[in-house]
Amino acid sequence: MADSILEMREVTKRFPGVLALDGVNFQVKPGTVHALMGENGAGKSTLMKCLFGIYQMDRGSIVLNGEERHFNSAADAMHAGVSMIHQELSNVPERSVAQNIWLGREPLNALRLINHRKMLDDTRKLLEDLNFDFDPAARMSSLSISRQQGCEIARAVSYNSSIVVMDEPTSSLTENEVAHLFAIIRDLRARGVAIIYISHKMEEIFQIADDVTVMRDGKVIGTFPVKTLTGDKLISLMVGRDITHRFPPVESSIGERCLEVRNLTAANPRSFRNISFELRKGEILGIGGLVGAQRTELVEAIFGVRPAASGEILVHGKLLKRIRPQDAIEAGIGLVTEDRRSSGIFPLLNITVNTAIASLGKYKTKIGMLDHRKLTSEAVKQNKQLKTKTPSMGTLVQNLSGGNQQKVILSRWLMTMPDILIMDEPTRGIDVGAKYEIYMIMAELVKQGKAIIMVSSEMPELIGMSHRVLVLCAGVLTGTLEKSELTQESIMRYATQFS
Ligand SMILES: Nc1ncnc2c1ncn2[C@@H]1O[C@H](COP(=O)(O)OP(=O)(O)OP(=O)(O)O)[C@@H](O)[C@H]1O
Ligand SMILES: [Mg+2]
Known part of the structure; x- marks a missing residue:
């Protein structure tokens, strides 16, 4: 040409x-x-x-x-x-x-x-x-x-x-x-x-x-x-094939309350304030809003990575005395972070280690040694399920494509088998085919009675996967939308409440 x-x-x-x-x-x-x-x-x-x-x-x-x-x-x-x-x-x-x-x-x-x-x-x-x-x-x-x-x-x-x-x-x-x-x-x-x-x-x-x-x-x-x-x-x-459905059916039954957040206010006064909501077993709870709405800050505070000034978090009815990541993990909460570059990935370590790193406590033998074999095979299984594309599990994570790094992080948290999985922009940078795999896994998890909180900026994803959506605007919870009320317009209306 x-x-x-x-x-x-x-x-x-x-x-x-x-x-x-x-x-x-x-x-x-x-x-x-x-x-x-x-x-x-x-x-x-x-x-x-x-x-x-x-x-x-x-x-x-x-x-x-x-x-x-x-x-x-x-x-x-x-x-x-x-x-x-x-x-x-x-x-x-x-x-x-x-x-x-x-x-x-x-x-x-x-x-x-x-x-x-x-x-x-x-x-x-x-x-x-x-x-x-x-x-x-x-x-x-x-x-x-x-x-x-x-x-x-x-x-x-x-x-x-x-x-x-x-x-x-x-x-x-x-x-x-x-x-x-x-x-x-x-x-x-x-x-x-x-x-x-x-x-x-x-x-x-x-x-x-x-x-x-x-x-x-x-x-x-x-x-x-x-x-x-x-x-x-x-x-x-x-x-290389037709994709007829972008979202799998979510067929879970909604059970008892597993997480309750009461009046949670960030330590940073410019962040979120007075957030209260509940999450039930079997539920996918979406959190929508524009970038800057403080959604990531909120879920990070629930997980204990960011300090809260006041408020309470109850897991299965039990008040968390302290909110630190290790407490959250122990209470059965997992957090898939939004930004794989600055938080989450250890670029110079291989895929197995990157996947297994949050589950070490779960894989001990009777005498307290790490059960390497089980740990490795579980890490392999999780990455297979998400179709992480790599020549081997020994490949350094920095050599994976961007989307495949994201899949490794997701595998890590799936491997901890949390009761409550918080996913911050779970499909960012993920291609359409692999998105569907992630949605399938989400649907499977809630079918097993787990609960998911999903922060997402993609409207179709919020609408396609959530049972309910909380909408934040400038750190304030401006609306809660039930499945039947979910449209792009209704989400946008609450997301732009103060503008
Ligand atoms: N420095 C490297 N060392 C080894 N393998 C690599 C390296 N860079 C890329 N690869 C491999 O080359 C292939 C293509 O990767 P590339 O990053 O170009 O994908 P991509 O199309 O940009 O994907 P994405 O949408 O996930 O960003 C992948 O299998 C990846 O693991
Ligand atoms: Mg790329």
Whole structure:
């Protein structure tokens, strides 16, 4: 294709035990948004890391603007006009926004020293241009995830990139931030920039993308104009079969009360206050609300990771004297955290250890030794059930694809067999096929009489899986919706109560 800005030809990349990319051909036109879709572990991030010089491909070539190029490092790629905003944010937390943006190419003064004033001025201009309202001198670690990501976008723009890769950029953004990001994307596109956009969120693809390339098992299935696709068609291309139901039936009987939260108020005055609710055996209780509603803070306080100022938690009618994670685990509560990057994953340990780590107490032999065999076989079983894609259980978790890391965390908590499982955004970053597996497991758990609290930003998921939904807005419980009342509109109404 003569009009491509980028052509990747026959790209092959092997990792120990996995053929991650198998002769991939991929072409992108300038001034378009090109979505890259596929199941967890399909090879999307790997393909982009090959383009960006982070991985060296085993075979294949990259043609940029008609010229064959080879990048040995990300810095090479950036200088050639290719930028990437990573699935895992990659900035230096102790440095300022400006320092991060100009890292390695700081403006110098006549004495060849860093010209801090110019650096700050340039950054201010850049941020203004993008409508970001944060301080160029702020420390990176003091900014929210979305602002940190904003800095990465600003850096991409500062290089005048002709190709910008975004790997699941919206996973922790609020609705407004997503709208802002999309405005920036449209603006870049109008300037002729090609954007390669990776996301598991189907609605986003139909909103923003011009073309879609679907990958499966390291191969390209095809490239299609978005206009020619429907959601169902796209799903079947991704998973290789039709998915007729997005949610399994939840057939549990609701039993006695297993958790009661009374007037729980966070220690942090800007967080949630006076939250009271009950959870029953066999129930899936959804918690909805916009990003910033303090849903994560609430479930973390119930689990004891965050301090509460006042309030009571009763498990099976018994008041928890202290609320610390070990007490919560002992009382039969498990928490699947939302953000696998900062909490939860031990990247340098293997899958077995990552899965088993919360269950060590449960697998002791009579003489108090760890029963390694049982522990390992249970860890294997849990990951098999969720179809974690990996060459072996000994693989380091950092080498798994993003979605598969999420599955390992889920396996960990399923293995502790909690009576009450709290799941914070359980399917974030998970592909459509695997989402269904997770829903099936949820349905099975409540059928066995367990109870689930599910925090989710995905309306269809809240509506499709919950018996009841609590809605939070700015730290206040604004509504409780029964199954029959659940619609996108009713949830949104309570979620935006104070705006
Ligand atoms: N550094 C690495 N070492 C070993 N294996 C790796 C490494 N990086 C990726 N892989 C493997 O390559 C395959 C493709 O992974 P990749 O991260 O590209 O998937 P993905 O399509 O981005 O998935 P997701 O949607 O979950 O992010 C996976 O099987 C993964 O385990
Ligand atoms: Mg990925």
